Amino acid sequence: MKRKVILLTVALLAMATGVRAQFDVHFTHYWTLQNYYNPASAGASGRMNMQAAYSMQMAGYKNAPATMLVAVDYALPAQEKAHAVQAGMLSDKIGLFNNQRLYAGYAYRMNLWGGKLAVGASTGMLSQTFDGGKVEAEEKSDPAIPSSSVDGEVIDIGAGVYYAAGSAYVGLAAMHLTAPTLELGETNEMKVRRSYILHGGCNIPLKNPLLSIQPSMQLMTNLVAWRADVTVRGTYVWDEKKYYAGLTYSPMTSTSILLGAEINSFTFGYAYELFTSGVGLIYGSHDLSVSYKMDLDLGKKGKNKHKSVRYL
Numbered sequence: 001m002k003r004k005v006i007l008l009t010v011a012l013l014a015m016a017t018g019v020r021a022q023f024d025v026h027f028t029h030y031w032t033l034q035n036y037y038n039p040a041s042a043g044a045s046g047r048m049n050m051q052a053a054y055s056m057q058m059a060g061y062k063n064a065p066a067t068m069l070v071a072v073d074y075a076l077p078a079q080e081k082a083h084a085v086q087a088g089m090l091s092d093k094i095g096l097f098n099n100q101r102l103y104a105g106y107a108y109r110m111n112l113w114g115g116k117l118a119v120g121a122s123t124g125m126l127s128q129t130f131d132g133g134k135v136e137a138e139e140k141s142d143p144a145i146p147s148s149s150v151d152g153e154v155i156d157i158g159a160g161v162y163y164a165a166g167s168a169y170v171g172l173a174a175m176h177l178t179a180p181t182l183e184l185g186e187t188n189e190m191k192v193r194r195s196y197i198l199h200g201g202c203n204i205p206l207k208n209p210l211l212s213i214q215p216s217m218q219l220m221t222n223l224v225a226w227r228a229d230v231t232v233r234g235t236y237v238w239d240e241k242k243y244y245a246g247l248t249y250s251p252m253t254s255t256s257i258l259l260g261a262e263i264n265s266f267t268f269g270y271a272y273e274l275f276t277s278g279v280g281l282i283y284g285s286h287d288l289s290v291s292y293k294m295d296l297d298l299g300k301k302g303k304n305k306h307k308s309v310r311y312l
Contacts, residue, residue, distance in 0.1 A: 024195045024220065024222075025067045025069075025090065025092050026227060026229075027055055027067075027069070027287060027289070028055070028229075028248060028256050028273055028287035029053060029271060029287055030199065030216075030218045030229060031199075031201055031214075031216040031218075032051065032053075032269065032289055033053055033069065033289070034199065035049075035073045035086050035088075035105070036071055036088060036090070037160075037173055037197045037199065037218070037220075038120070038172075038173035038197060038199065039086060039106070039107060039120035039121055039122040039160055039173070040118040040119055040120030040159075040160040040161050040162035040171060041073075041107070041118065041120070041162045041169075041171055042073040042074075042084040042085065042106070042118075042120055043074060043075030043076075043081060043083075043084025043085075043086075043109065043118075044162065044164060044169070045075070046075050046081055047074075047294060047295055047296070048073075048074045048295075049072065049073050049074070049291060049292075049293050050071075050072045050291065050293075050294075051070070051071045051072070051291040051292075052068075052069065052070050052071075052289070052290050053067075053068070053069045054066075054067070054068050054069075054288045054289075055067040055068075055285065055287045055288075056286045056287075057273075057285040064094075065092070065093065066093050066094075067090070067093070068090070068092075071088030071089075072086065072087055073085065074086070075109075081109070082108060082109050082110065083106070083108060083109075084107040084108075084109065084118075085104070085105070085107075086104065086105045086106075086107070087103065087105070088101075088103055088104075089101070090103075096130055097128060098128070098130075099126070100125075100126075100128075101124060101126050101156060102125045103122045103123065103124030103125075104123065105120055105121060105122030105123070105158070106121060107119065108120070112163070113165065114165055115163060115164055116165070117161070117162075117163050118161065118162040118163070118164075119161050119162075120159065120160055120161075120162070121157070121158065121160075122157070122159070123155065123158075124156050125153050125154070125155065126154050126155075126176070126180065126182070127151060127154075127182075128151060128152060128153075128182045128190060129150070129151040130151070130184055150184045150188065151184065152183040152184045152189075153182070154182055154192075155178070155180065156175075156176060156178075157176070157178055158173065158175045159174055159177060160173030160174065160197075166202075167202050167203035168200075168201070168202035168203075169200060169201060169202070170198075170199070171197075171198070171199050171200065172197070172198050173196070173197045174194055174195065174197075175194065175195040175196075175197070176192050176194050176195060179191070179192060179193060180192050193222040193223070193224065194222060194223075195220060195221070196221055196222070197219070197220045198218070199216070199217065199218040199219070200216065201214060201215060201216030201217065202214070202215060209237075210237045210238065211234065211235070211237075212234075212235045213233070213235070214231075214232075214233045214234075214235060215230075215231065215233075216231045216233075217229060217230045217231065227253060228250060228251055229248050229250050230248065230250075231246060231247070231248040231258070232246050232247060233246030234246060241261065241262065241263050242261065243260070243261045244258070244259070244260050244261070244262075245258060245260075246258040248271070252276070253276065254273045254274055254285075255276060256272065256274070257271065257272050257274075258270075258271045265292055265293050265294055266290065266291070267289075267291045267292075267293075268290050269287075269288070269289040269290070270286075270287070271287040271289075272284055272286060272287075273285040273286075273287065
């Protein structure tokens with residue numbers, strides 16, 4: 001039988017915080033990164049949406065988790081933007097493990113009950129590398145602990161549904177549908193459980209037209225561990241720019257402070273997560289997010305035509 005590699009120091013940190021009891025990454029800015037968790041939300045903005053996010057968890061610990069995501073999604077102009085595509089790359093380092101996910105997806109959107117119902121799917125490659133050369137083990141000859149770097153990769157599939165009406169939305173998605181097994185070398189393996197994500201949110205305008213409130217939530221579970229996030233943000237509009245501040249509460253895990261701004265087509269966000277259990281309040285996590293949205297109509301005729309100033 002194959003034996004699974006367990007890096008004890010990393011595993012203890014993961015269980016202590018409750019954040020990494022699952023294989024999948026959690027971002028504090030989950031509401032802006034919906035298409036990473038749910039392929040059916042691709043193209044929901046109706047524009048080309050380019051995003052980048054970076055999360056540094058449990059700052060102050062050696063070999064603490066660090067995650068980077070780069071993604072893009074685009075609603076195709078044909079058929080009233082019923083079709084959307086997406087692509088992305090995730091790099092997640094935790095201890096001596098380095099997990100990477102390359103994916104591409106498609107979503108189809110249709111009219112329903114005054115809103116839009118979308119179904120989507122994604123596929124790609126999930127890979128993992130374990131740097132066994134840096135392991136300090138008492139038994140160097142233990143075959144369960146690689147003495148050099150080992151890696152493996154598998155095909156990864158996800159799917160989801162997404163419904164939006166007005167400023168409200170709700171979605172349900174599943175990641176790693178085939179529950180793949182990563183083979184690391186000849187003697188080690190890691191089973192990746194399916195993950196299920198439920199998310200939703202809305203915008204609530206106030207009497208003052210410059211102010212509004214955006215509640216949102218996300219529940220993620222692999223049926224063994226779970227994490228729930230409930231967020232409330234307040235937005236203020238000034239000089240055609242939007243600024244927001246808010247809080248996220250994750251039961252039995254953490255509380256996060258959020259700040260951000262939307263200037264022209266750019267959106268910037270920062271969050272600091274304070275753990276209320278496990279490692280405690282000192283070793284928090286930093287979460288950065290930036291996105292750029294643009295109108296891109298590849299099917300529009302004459303999109304590159306320019307008038308000469310001589311004929312104006």
